[in-house]
Every structure is written in C-alpha cells, then in structure tokens.
Amino acid sequence: MADGVPTWEEVARDHGAFLFSVAYRLAGNADDAQDLVQEALVRVRRGLERYEPGSLEGWLARIVTNVFLDEMRRRRRRPADALPDDPERVLPTTPGADEASQELSEEIQHALAEIPEDFRVPVVLCDVADQSYEQIAVALRIPVGTVRSRIHRGRRMLRAALTAEGAA
C-alpha cells in the first residue's frame, strides 16, 4: 500500500467478502454475485490510480453497484440472457452459522430478492453497504427524496414478505 492507496490484490483479499456480500444481496445468487465481484475488481484495478483515500468500502460499494446496474441494463436489452428461475440454486453457507440462523438468513434473502430492483438496490446500499442517502442518490442518479421514498417502500415490502413467510 502506498500513500493510503491499496493494491488491487489487497482490496481483493481484505474486502472480497464485503464485495461478495453486497453483490450477493443485489443479485440474489452466488454465480452472478461472483461474476459481479470479478468485474468490480477488474474495474478497481483499472481505477485505483484515481482512488482518493477515504471510504474504501463506500467506493467499492459504488463500483459493484454500477457493475450490477450495467448488467441489469444489458439483460434488459437481451432478454435471452435473463437468469433462469432455478429452484435448485443453493445459497452460500455462512461459516459458523447454525442451521436455524442459516434458514432465517435464507428466508430474509429470499424475501429481499422478491422486492423489485428499484426498491431492493437502495435498501441493500443503505443496510448492507452502509451508504448514506446522499451517496445512494449519487450512485443511482436519482434525487435524495426518491432514495428516501424507495428505501421506505422497500422495507415495507420486505416486512410484508417476511410476515407472509412467518420469518418475523
């Protein structure tokens, strides 16, 4: 690390789990999340010269979010590339988690994945990536008032889904 700027290998090693977690909550499955992380780290590697020391995880969250949004736009243009609805898709296991908490996590993840993208992305950026409303507004190019509204509606949808599943 020079002048507070890490190498991309250090970013991958120290923040890979953070990137994967954000990517997984956005994409809803491990395969896509892994692809998002790879593309995000390639962009990190290309853009490290422009990184100004500050909130590294905030910067990483914006990059992986942009990768995710680019991928969503690409899939909308080419619907044949849309993800198949695969019921056999397996959630990644959490190290040290018991069966009950693993099951609860899966239910929350499932409910989160059910929320429309417009509402899910701001919720994930706020509650998983710890981004402020201002940062989310910049990342998604929407007004702060819209961020506030979408986060609120997203949480209400999530709560309704969890209640329906009996998870909360």
Place this chain on the structure above:
Amino acid sequence: MSPRRSEDLLSAYVDGELDTATRAKVEARLERSASWRAVLEEIRAAKQAVRDLPVLDLPADAWEQLLARVALDEPVAALPPPPPVFAWPRTWRDRFRDRPVRWAGAIAGAAAAVVVVAALVLPGPHEITPKVSAFSTEHQARTSIAGDPVSALAGVEMLHGMGR
C-alpha cells in the same frame, strides 16, 4: 406533504437522515400516533433483518477465477504503445466545427483580399472604353499635315500597332 410521503420520514428517521427540526416533528407525531409507532417498528425490524444478514465468504474457487479474469485484462494494459503511423489530417468540416469563429474571420479576410487584388489587377471602365476621341484627334492632325489621307492612315496604324 401527503400522509404517504410524510411516512417516508420514518425510514429517514431510523437511518439518522433527518435534520434536527424535522426529527423533532417526527418524534412529536410518534408520541401521539399509534399507527406511526407501528410503522416505525416494522421499519426497524426490516432494517435489522437485512443488517443481520451475515457477511458471506467468497467461494473457494473465486480467487482462481479472479486471477484468470484479470489475466485476460492484463495484455491490454501490458501491450507496448503502437508504432507511429501516418494519420490523415482531420476533415475540414471537423476543423471548422472546432473553431468556427476563427474560421469565419479567416474566410472574411480572404474575401477582402480577393476584392482588393481584383480592384488592382482588373482593368477599370475607363481603360476598357476605346479612346475614340484621342484616336480621332491624332488622325486629323496627321491628315492635315501630310495632305494624303492614305499615308496618314498608315502612320496611324504604325503608331497604334493595328496593321498586323
């Protein structure tokens, strides 16, 4: 503000995204509204559920795949700079589009220069019109001196170079 939009404030309240005055208004309303308190609890529970989701480890094969992906990207960055090649100049349209004011001045200057040169080089109206009066006077002078109109005309021809 509509009830629905004002309810949005509850998420902002939970996230610490309100200014002091708005926060005080929300707290005042929470004290007197049971329905707002119920929504607030839902919002807090939903936020906590997502926050409690565990951090996930990268799959075991992720590092290898990442290195392979970066290796694909590597040659692009590692390639030596290409040798200089002849490049066609940009089109005049591009040049004009980039600096329209400068080009307009150049065109106006060139037009003015053409006008000036044309005025100097091209013959004026007095030079084009035949000098009939001068020719006539000279002819009369010669014929009156020689008394021979034919030889006088020959002299005029020689004088004006018209005999060829």
